[in-house]
Amino acid sequence: MAVSLYLPALFAIAIVVAGIIGIKxxxxxxxxxxxxxxxxxxxxxxxxxxWLDFLGTFGGLVLTFLAGSEVEIxxxxxxxxxxxxxxxxxxxxxxxxxxxxxxxxxxxTWEAKLAGGLALTTTSVAVVYAVLSExxxxxxxxxxxxxxxxxxxxxxxxxxxxxxxxxxxxASVAFFVVLLALIPIVPRLLKGVIRNxxxxxxxxxxxxxxxILLAISFFANVANxxxxxxxxxxxxxxxxxxxxxxxxxxxMRTVTFTLLAPAFFIRxxxxxxxxVVFANIFLVLGLLGTKLGSKFVGVYALCKKWIPExxxxxxxxxxxxxxxxxxxxxxxxQLGYLSNDQFSIIVTVVILxxxxxxxxxxxxxxxxx
Amino acid sequence: xxxxxxEGPNLDSKAGKVILVAVDNSxxxxxxxxEAARLSFDMKGDVIMLSVLPVPTIAPAEGEIxxxxxxxxxxxxxxxxxxxxxxxxxxxxxxxxxxxxxHGDPADKIVRFADEINADLIVIGTRGRxxxxxxxxxxxxxxxxxxxxxxxxxxxxxxxxx
Numbered sequence: 462m463a464v465s466l467y468l469p470a471l472f473a474i475a476i477v478v479a480g481i482i483g484i485k486x487x488x489x490x491x492x493x494x495x496x497x498x499x500x501x502x503x504x505x506x507x508x509x510x511x512w513l514d515f516l517g518t519f520g521g522l523v524l525t526f527l528a529g530s531e532v533e534i535x536x537x538x539x540x541x542x543x544x545x546x547x548x549x550x551x552x553x554x555x556x557x558x559x560x561x562x563x564x565x566x567x568x569x570t571w572e573a574k575l576a577g578g579l580a581l582t583t584t585s586v587a588v589v590y591a592v593l594s595e596x597x598x599x600x601x602x603x604x605x606x607x608x609x610x611x612x613x614x615x616x617x618x619x620x621x622x623x624x625x626x627x628x629x630x631x632a633s634v635a636f637f638v639v640l641l642a643l644i645p646i647v648p649r650l651l652k653g654v655i656r657n658x659x660x661x662x663x664x665x666x667x668x669x670x671x672x673i674l675l676a677i678s679f680f681a682n683v684a685n686x687x688x689x690x691x692x693x694x695x696x697x698x699x700x701x702x703x704x705x706x707x708x709x710x711x712x713m714r715t716v717t718f719t720l721l722a723p724a725f726f727i728r729x730x731x732x733x734x735x736x737v738v739f740a741n742i743f744l745v746l747g748l749l750g751t752k753l754g755s756k757f758v759g760v761y762a763l764c765k766k767w768i769p770e771x772x773x774x775x776x777x778x779x780x781x782x783x784x785x786x787x788x789x790x791x792x793x794x795q796l797g798y799l800s801n802d803q804f805s806i807i808v809t810v811v812i813l814x815x816x817x818x819x820x821x822x823x824x825x826x827x828x829x830x
Numbered sequence: 831x832x833x834x835x836x837e838g839p840n841l842d843s844k845a846g847k848v849i850l851v852a853v854d855n856s857x858x859x860x861x862x863x864x865e866a867a868r869l870s871f872d873m874k875g876d877v878i879m880l881s882v883l884p885v886p887t888i889a890p891a892e893g894e895i896x897x898x899x900x901x902x903x904x905x906x907x908x909x910x911x912x913x914x915x916x917x918x919x920x921x922x923x924x925x926x927x928x929x930x931x932x933h934g935d936p937a938d939k940i941v942r943f944a945d946e947i948n949a950d951l952i953v954i955g956t957r958g959r960x961x962x963x964x965x966x967x968x969x970x971x972x973x974x975x976x977x978x979x980x981x982x983x984x985x986x987x988x989x990x991x992x
Contacts, residue, residue, distance in 0.1 A: 483886065487935050491891040527893030587890040594900055594933040595887050608897075707902055714893060722891055784892035815889035 468510050471501065476723040489587075491726045491783065495812060498730020509731050517728025518795075520721035521788045522678050522692040523671075525619070527717060528785060529696020530703050530710070531586060532612045540609035543767040547760050548613025551779045552621070554759020555582045555752050562751040566744065569803060572625055576793030577807045579621045581752045581814065583782040583789070584614040588819055592778060596826050603830040606768055607775050615785055619693040622789055626796060628685045636684035640677075640694055647673075647695075648702035655706060666709050667716065670699070689788055729787050729808055732794065737805045748810045753818060756780040770827050777822035786811035847875030850949040852940050852974070854881055855910055858955035860917075862985045866953040867918040869983070875950065876926040877919065880943060881907045882936040900933070907931050937973035944980045952982045 475497035476490075483490030501507045537544055559578040563569050569577070589611050593599040651669070658665040674695055681691025703710055738745060760779055764772040790807045793799035799807060851866040853859040863879075870877045883903050885895055911929035919927045932939045944952050956971040975982045 484884070486888075487884070487886055488888040489886040489890040489894060491894070492889050524892050531893065531896040531898070533897070585889075585892070587892050587895050588888075590895045590897070590900070591885050591887060591890045594883075594885050594895070597932060599897070599900065599933075704898055707898060710898055711902060714899070717893060718891075722894075726891070783889050812889075819888055 468507060468513070471505075471507070472513065472724075472727060475501065475727065476720075479723065489783075489815075491722065492812065492815070494723045494726035495730035495733070495808075498727040499733050499735060500730075501727070502731040502733070503735045507731070509728060513724060513728055513731075516721060516724035518725075518791075519675075520717070520723075520725030520728075521791055522674060522688060523713070523717050523721050524725060524784050525689045525692040525788055526670075526674050526696040526699075527713065528586065528615055529619075529693040529698075530700045532616070532697055532700050533608075533704075534697075534701060536605060536609050537612055540606055543606050544609035544613045547610045547763045547767060547775075547779070549617065550759040550763055551584055551610060551614045551756060552582045552617040554755045556621070558751045558755025558758075559748060562747060566747065570798065572796075572798035573793070573800070573803050576625050576789065576796075576798045577748075577803065579618055579625070580786045580789040580793065580807050580811055581748065581782065582614070582621070583618050583785040583811075584611040584779045585781040585783045585785070585815060586611045586615060588781040588783060588815060589778050592819060592822060598827070598830050601830045603768060603771055603775075603827065607771075607778055610775075610779060614779065615693075616697075618785055618789065619690055622792060623686050623690055625687075625793060625798060626685075630685055632684040633686060636680055636686060636691075639680065640698070643677075643695075644698055647698050651699070651702050651706070651709075655709070660708075664712065666706075667712050670703075670709070670713065671716075687792055689792055725791075726787070729791060732791075732801060733805045733808055734801060735805075737802045738809050741802075741806050745806055745809050745813070748806070749813050749817065752782075752810065752814055753780050770830050771825070773825040774822050774827055777818045777825060780818035781815055781822075782811050783815035786814065847873045847950040848947055849873065849875045849877050850940070850944050850947065850952045850980075851877055851879045852881070852936075852952060852954040852970075853879060853910065853914065854936070855906060856955070856957065858957065858985070858987055859910060859914060861987055862953055862955040863914040863918045865983070865985045869951070869953065870919070870925055873951075874925070877928070878947060878949070879911050879915065879927065879929045880940060881911065881929075881931050882939045883907065883931060883933045884936055885933050887934060904931050937970045937977065940970070940974050941978045944978055949980050952978060952980050953985060954982065955985045955987075 476494060479493035479497050480490045482493045556578045559581045560574045563574045589607060593604045598604050654669045655666050674692055677691040677695045678688035682688050756779055757776055761772060761776045764775045768775045787808055790804055794804040849866055849870050853862055915927050952974060954971045954974055971984045
C-alpha cells in the first residue's frame with residue numbers, strides 16, 4: 462500500500478508557515494504550531510495520524526530532556542534558600558488554587574483536577590530567559606535568582622506528575638537506583654562517545670543521547686513512573702556535561718526545533734476542540750485568573766523579601782508557562798485522566814499563561830537591578 | 831581602539847559625532863562596515879557597532895532559548911565585530927570604536943539604542959528585497975528608517991537586483 466503523503470506535506474508546510482509568522486511577530490513559532498494543529502483538526506477535519514502521534518510524543522520527551530538539561534545545578538546551590546523558598550510556593554500555591562477552583566465549579570475527577578492543577582503550576586524557563594534577555598538584564602544577580610526559582614518550579618512539577626497515578630513498585634526503586642548509578646557514568650560516557658566517535662557525519666553523539674533518552678523513558682514507564690519524568694531526570698543528569706559540549710546541545714536544538722517540537726505542538730493543537738473552548742470560555746478565563754491570582758498570593762511576599770528590586774516583575778514571570786504545562790496536560794490526556802474536552806480547556810489556559818503574564822511583566826520591568 | 835561588550839558603551843568622553851553601525855551575520859555586514867568606516871573617517875565620528883540577537887519576545891518553547899544558546903550566538907557576533915573592526919576601522923586611529931550586542935526585535939532595539947546614545951547617524955544595510963518580499967518578510971532597515979528620528983543611511987549592495 463502506498464504511503465499517503467498528504468498529511469505529512471500539510472504538516473511540513475504548516476511548520477514552515479508557523480516558523481515564518483513566529484519570526485516576523487517575535488512570538489514563538491510554538492504558539493502558531495498549536496494554532497496550525499487547531500486548524501488542521503477543527504477546520505480541515507483531519508485526524509491525528511499514528512506517525513504524528515509518535516513524533517509529537519517523542520518531541521515532548523526531547524523538550525522535557527532539554528528542560529532538564531538547562532538546569533544549572535551550581536546556580537541552584539548558590540541560590541538555594543531563595544530558589545527553593547519561592548519555587549516551592551510557585552508550585553504549591555497554584556496547585557491548591559486550581560484544584561480548589563475546579564472542585565468548586567466542576568465535577569472533574571480527582572485525577573483530572575490534579576493533572577490540570579499540575580499543568581498550571583509551571584513556570585516557563587524559556588519565557589523567563591526571553592524576557593530577561595529582551596530587557597538586557599540576563600546577566601544580573603536578579604536574573605540569576607529568577608532563573609533558579611524557575612528551575613525549582615519545573616523540578617517540583619515533574620516530580621508531581623508521578624502522583625497523578627501512584628502505583629510504585631519494585632521496578633520504581635530499581636529505576637531510582639539506576640538513575641543514581643547513571644549520575645557519575647553518563648558524563649564519562651558522553652565524553653568517551655564524543656572523543657571516539659563524535660564530529661562525524663553519522664552524528665553518533667546525538668544517536669547516543671536519543672537512545673539513552675528513549676531507553677530511560679521506557680524504563681520509567683515500566684517502573685510505573687512517567688516517561689517524561691525519566692526524560693527530565695536524564696536531562697538533569699546530563700545538564701553539566703552537555704553544557705560543556707556546546708556543539709552537542711546545538712545539534713540537539715537543530716533536531717528538536719526542525720521536526721520534533723513542531724510535531725509536539727501541532728499534535729497538542731490537533732487535540733484542542735475549539736467548540737469546547739468557546740463553550741467553556743468562562744472556565745478558561747477563571748482558570749487563568751486562578752493561576753495568576755494564586756501565584757501572586759503564593760510568591761509576591763517572598764519576592765518582595767528576596768527580589769525587592771523587582772517583586773511584581775518576578776511574580777508575573779513565575780506565572781508563565783507553556784512547554785512543561787502542555788507536556789503535563791498531554792500526559793494527563795494520554796493516561797486517560799484528562800478527557801479531550803478537559804485537555805482542550807487546560808492547554809488553552811496554558812497557552813494563555815505563556816502570553817498574558819509576560820505582557821503584564823513587561824509593564825513592571827525594574828529600572829535598576 | 832576597539833572593545834566589545836554587552837554592557838553599555840562608554841561615551842562619556844563624547845566630543846564629536848556618533849555613528850551607529852548596525853550589522854548582523856549576513857553577507858552585507860562588510861559592505862556596511864566599509865561604508866561606515868569611510869564616513870567615520872570623514873566625519874571624525876566615534877563608532878558604535880551594534881548587533882541585535884533576535885529572540886522571540888513572547889512564549890518561546892523550552893530549549894528554544896537559554897543561557898547556552900545566548901552565549902553561543904553572542905560569541906558568533908563578537909567574532910563578527912572583531913573581524914569587521916580589525917578589517918575596516920584599524921586605520922582610523924584616534925576614533926573610538928565600540929561594539930555592543932542587544933537582544934530582541936532588531937528594528938526596535940536599533941531605534942531605541944540610537945536615541946539612548948544620541949547617535950548622529952545610523953548606518954544599516956539592506957538585503958535589497960523586492961517590494962513583495964519586503965512586505966512578507968519585513969525589512970529591518972525600512973522599519974529603522976521609518977521609526978527613527980535620526981538620520982539613517984541605508985547601504986545597498988549594487989550587485990543585487992531590486
